[in-house]
Amino acid sequence: MSNLSIEILSALDNAQNGYINSLDTKNMDGWLANYTTDGSYICIAAENEANNLPIALMLDDCYARLQDRVTYVTKVWAGTFEDYQTRHFTQRIGAEAVGNDTYKVITNYHILFTPEQGQTNVLVTGHYQDEIVLGDTALFKSKKAVMDTNVSPRYIVYPV
Amino acid sequence: MNAPEKYSPLVRWPAKVNEIPKEVFFREDVYQLELENIFYGPEWHPVAHTGELPNKGDFKTINVGERPILVVRGDDGDIRTFYNACAHRGNLLETRVSGNAVEFECPYHRWLFDLRGELRGAPGDDDFSPSYRKEDFGLPAIRSAEFMGLIFVTCSDETPELDEYLGRVKDALAITFNGDGRLKLLGYQKVLYDVNWKAYVDNDGYHAPLLHAAFKLLDWQGGKGEQYSTKNGHIGFESELKVPKDTGFLKDPTLLQFKGTASSKGSAIASTFPITVITKHMDMINIRFAFPRGVGQTEVHYGYYCHEDDDDEMVQHRIRQSSNMLGPTGLVSMEDASIFHRIHVGNHTPGNVTFQKGVKHEDRIWYDFKQNDEAGNLPRWEHYRQSLGFNREEA
Numbered sequence: 001m002s003n004l005s006i007e008i009l010s011a012l013d014n015a016q017n018g019y020i021n022s023l024d025t026k027n028m029d030g031w032l033a034n035y036t037t038d039g040s041y042i043c044i045a046a047e048n049e050a051n052n053l054p055i056a057l058m059l060d061d062c063y064a065r066l067q068d069r070v071t072y073v074t075k076v077w078a079g080t081f082e083d084y085q086t087r088h089f090t091q092r093i094g095a096e097a098v099g100n101d102t103y104k105v106i107t108n109y110h111i112l113f114t115p116e117q118g119q120t121n122v123l124v125t126g127h128y129q130d131e132i133v134l135g136d137t138a139l140f141k142s143k144k145a146v147m148d149t150n151v152s153p154r155y156i157v158y159p160v
Numbered sequence: 161m162n163a164p165e166k167y168s169p170l171v172r173w174p175a176k177v178n179e180i181p182k183e184v185f186f187r188e189d190v191y192q193l194e195l196e197n198i199f200y201g202p203e204w205h206p207v208a209h210t211g212e213l214p215n216k217g218d219f220k221t222i223n224v225g226e227r228p229i230l231v232v233r234g235d236d237g238d239i240r241t242f243y244n245a246c247a248h249r250g251n252l253l254e255t256r257v258s259g260n261a262v263e264f265e266c267p268y269h270r271w272l273f274d275l276r277g278e279l280r281g282a283p284g285d286d287d288f289s290p291s292y293r294k295e296d297f298g299l300p301a302i303r304s305a306e307f308m309g310l311i312f313v314t315c316s317d318e319t320p321e322l323d324e325y326l327g328r329v330k331d332a333l334a335i336t337f338n339g340d341g342r343l344k345l346l347g348y349q350k351v352l353y354d355v356n357w358k359a360y361v362d363n364d365g366y367h368a369p370l371l372h373a374a375f376k377l378l379d380w381q382g383g384k385g386e387q388y389s390t391k392n393g394h395i396g397f398e399s400e401l402k403v404p405k406d407t408g409f410l411k412d413p414t415l416l417q418f419k420g421t422a423s424s425k426g427s428a429i430a431s432t433f434p435i436t437v438i439t440k441h442m443d444m445i446n447i448r449f450a451f452p453r454g455v456g457q458t459e460v461h462y463g464y465y466c467h468e469d470d471d472d473e474m475v476q477h478r479i480r481q482s483s484n485m486l487g488p489t490g491l492v493s494m495e496d497a498s499i500f501h502r503i504h505v506g507n508h509t510p511g512n513v514t515f516q517k518g519v520k521h522e523d524r525i526w527y528d529f530k531q532n533d534e535a536g537n538l539p540r541w542e543h544y545r546q547s548l549g550f551n552r553e554e555a
Contacts, residue, residue, distance in 0.1 A: 055347025
């Protein structure tokens with residue numbers, strides 16, 4: 001049970017909703033806009049995380065890498081992959097203040113994907129470990145997507 | 161080795177060596193024959209690298225074909241390989257993919273095995289059959305051998321010794337393992353592709369500059385190199401190291417830097433029959449353990465490694481490069497992953513697939529190729545055809 005105010009929890013939830021909406025609308029510039037300029041993003045399998053193995057599926061440890069992630073999807077890979085639609089479903093399960101308007105937030109996620117042929121399946125499930133800064137705009141200082149799905153069912157184009 | 165009568169006449173193998181019948185990519189009966197003649201036949205299959213099992217009691221589970229395998233480092237430091245099944249009633253013994261153990265206990269009837277696979281105890285053995293002897297019921301061992309830390313297993317007693325089996329592809333393997341194989345595990349990327357195992361491993365030198373836009377966008381030219389194949393289906397690529405120029409295309413060009421030592425220069429790919437691919441590109445050392453999940457799916461475990469002598473900076477560089485360049489989300493490999501499913505669906509159409517790039521002969525097999533030839537896969541297909549006993553049609 002969080003002791004944060006309804007207003008703060010609502011702001012944190014809005015940040016998460018904005019993040020997943022940018023991905024579900026394939027708006028990579030919008031995805032980048034969710035981060036602070038010193039932000040980072042890591043997507044890693046739970047198996048690696050549990051065994052202190054650092055290899056990730058995506059490792060954007062600086063803002064330049066986040067920018068390059070946008071370039072991967074919109075320029076490098078454009079036209080080479082069979083596209084798919086994602087739907088993210090999230091549930092905040094914990095949040096705490098860590099000072100300087102920054103909050104650590106744990107959120108479960110469940111992502112469905114629908115390729116062009118139309119059959120929907122589970123892409124991955126897991127949880128986010130986030131640091132969110134609440135200023136004029138709520139932004140992610142860091143986001144780590146830990147995937148329970150250690151064996152992903154296909155290639156992954158868009159961030160999780 | 162011959163195919164049972166019911167199989168061979170049904171697969172019409174074309175006369176031209178550069179044509180492959182599409183039906184082998186989706187037929188269940190062909191897949192069952194592949195399991196028997198290839199995965200359980202006289203071939204060696206990489207299942208682990210010693211760098212994954214550094215400590216006594218470390219273990220790993222994986223498949224060869226559809227058979228579960230347990231690889232474990234014993235209390236004496238030796239690595240042993242077993243079928244991952246209780247010697248009693250065949251229950252899957254270890255369900256974890258990796259870990260550290262002091263013993264293995266089957267929960268069904270509490271039979272207990274030590275790290276060397278020997279049976280330590282079985283409840284109620286006073287009432288066992290007259291011929292029962294505890295020493296006969298150790299874990300079922302599977303034949304194994306090692307090259308530069310890479311552990312191979314084979315289900316067959318007829319498989320040649322590993323050194324002879326690998327042949328020339330040992331050269332490419334040595335490059336991928338920094339010359340000595342003293343590697344440490346950095347982690348895995350695992351994925352299940354909707355593709356027959358043969359199409360997964362049928363990637364070629366022809367497609368690389370065409371499918372992967374990153375090479376063009378980064379003005380990344382491949383170095384001079386060569387491709388060679390062996391009669392038993394292995395393929396080696398060796399080329400000089402070429403690092404992409406900083407064209408300003410990426411905001412963080414440090415990802416593309418080469419920080420290796422002189423001894424680790426060069427790029428190499430070693431593809432061992434039937435399904436394993438091992439690569440060294442720039443500072444990424446990658447072993448792709450793979451096995452079929454039925455006729456239409458292939459599971460791939462991309463294992464990434466550093467070298468025991470790396471300093472912290474080098475390790476961090478390898479982690480960044482490996483996490484962002486290869487695998488099912490990698491800058492220069494995501495497109496491979498996305499193409500696999502399309503190949504599998506397309507191969508359900510009638511006829512043959514055809515190889516063209518680098519095909520010098522249509523009536524015989526040869527073994528040396530240019531770097532960007534797709535014809536380098538043909539000796540592997542010939543070994544596959546012979547392994548399954550399919551007869552080639554008359555020209």
